[in-house]
Amino acid sequence: MEIIGKISKGTNMDQIYISKQRDGMPIGEYVLIKPITIDEKIKIEEKKKQKYYFYGVKEIEPIKLKIIKEIFNVISKINDKIDNVIITGSFLDEGFKFNDIDILIMSNSNIDHSIINNRLKNLTGVKTHLIILTNKELLAGISTDPLYQSMLSKCVSMRRIIYNIDNKVYRINYKLLDLQLLKSKIVLDSFDYLNGAEVYYYLYNLISIYLFLKNKRITKSEVENKIKNLFGDKDKIKSKIIDKKEFLREYKVIYHELFSVIMDNIRKENGSKQK
Amino acid sequence: MVQNRNKFIGLLIGNISNAIVHEILEKAVSSKPEISIKYKKEIRNSFEIAKIYRSKINPVNKSLPEKDVQDIKNRIKRIVTNELKLRISKGYKGISLDLIDITIDKKLKELKLEIKCL
Numbered sequence: 001m002e003i004i005g006k007i008s009k010g011t012n013m014d015q016i017y018i019s020k021q022r023d024g025m026p027i028g029e030y031v032l033i034k035p036i037t038i039d040e041k042i043k044i045e046e047k048k049k050q051k052y053y054f055y056g057v058k059e060i061e062p063i064k065l066k067i068i069k070e071i072f073n074v075i076s077k078i079n080d081k082i083d084n085v086i087i088t089g090s091f092l093d094e095g096f097k098f099n100d101i102d103i104l105i106m107s108n109s110n111i112d113h114s115i116i117n118n119r120l121k122n123l124t125g126v127k128t129h130l131i132i133l134t135n136k137e138l139l140a141g142i143s144t145d146p147l148y149q150s151m152l153s154k155c156v157s158m159r160r161i162i163y164n165i166d167n168k169v170y171r172i173n174y175k176l177l178d179l180q181l182l183k184s185k186i187v188l189d190s191f192d193y194l195n196g197a198e199v200y201y202y203l204y205n206l207i208s209i210y211l212f213l214k215n216k217r218i219t220k221s222e223v224e225n226k227i228k229n230l231f232g233d234k235d236k237i238k239s240k241i242i243d244k245k246e247f248l249r250e251y252k253v254i255y256h257e258l259f260s261v262i263m264d265n266i267r268k269e270n271g272s273k274q275k
Numbered sequence: 276m277v278q279n280r281n282k283f284i285g286l287l288i289g290n291i292s293n294a295i296v297h298e299i300l301e302k303a304v305s306s307k308p309e310i311s312i313k314y315k316k317e318i319r320n321s322f323e324i325a326k327i328y329r330s331k332i333n334p335v336n337k338s339l340p341e342k343d344v345q346d347i348k349n350r351i352k353r354i355v356t357n358e359l360k361l362r363i364s365k366g367y368k369g370i371s372l373d374l375i376d377i378t379i380d381k382k383l384k385e386l387k388l389e390i391k392c393l
Binding site: 176178 | 285286289290300301304358365366
């Protein structure tokens, strides 16, 4: 058994940290420490570079993984001032029913959308949707907008995503939530004209906002579980094998409840701004 | 079939109205650029759906009959105005009702529902 470690600086003695989860090398045993060769060092650096972080992605098709690697390579070559690249959206869902690839680029420097978009389109042949933002903006987005939380609940990133939401600093942007909720209104207006997949999409949006306003975590499984509890089986909704009257009654109750909460808070926000 | 035509017109109206309300409300939201980028995508999606339904209503490449256009316009205006006024009555500030007519005309032209001759 061999473990590769890095020497770190200590107060009295320098040290090498090794994982507690290891086969062998128990406490008290003598070990031999020796420097690694340059070739081995290069291999480790390469491995480190190729290590990506998967959040909420249990399985992914090899071809998609190849595309993700290429995207990371291309973007990091275009600009070396990029803090992180995050791939999210329907591209990570099982199968190939995606419209485009949603890419979040975290950087404090100015980045040209068009250069990256063109390079990626030439490379993958798929339309990409870039959102370039700073760490601070991402943090604000996560705290104020359920879409961000939903996006980051299932994503692949070039580097580890670390965020700590401070509720005292960031406040929910209720006007943006109103815009989000508005999308789901179409189910109440044109249920008969929508297919099952569309109904499910708008229901998913509605429940994401519902969980967000209740300070719950917004992950795909959390939203799906809530939908199951309130509206029943996902496949039945997608196939529209549902009791329309009952479904719309429940949907309407939640929609109006959320609308009231959002409007109350917009009024409060306006009031506090006037003071 | 007349039934299908009415169905598509209904869907078209729902989606255009949503896109218009969205566009007007977006102007009332003081947000950072990246959020606008994201929401522009949402509007495009909603408007893209409207385009699909427009392509199913004849005549596809010409303006619809004046009577139909007026009816569609009135229905959209009613939905959009109701949605915006509802918000204003709840204390939402910064919504410009003046944008309704201009935005409706713009969207109808984009969808080739109304082509005005100069």
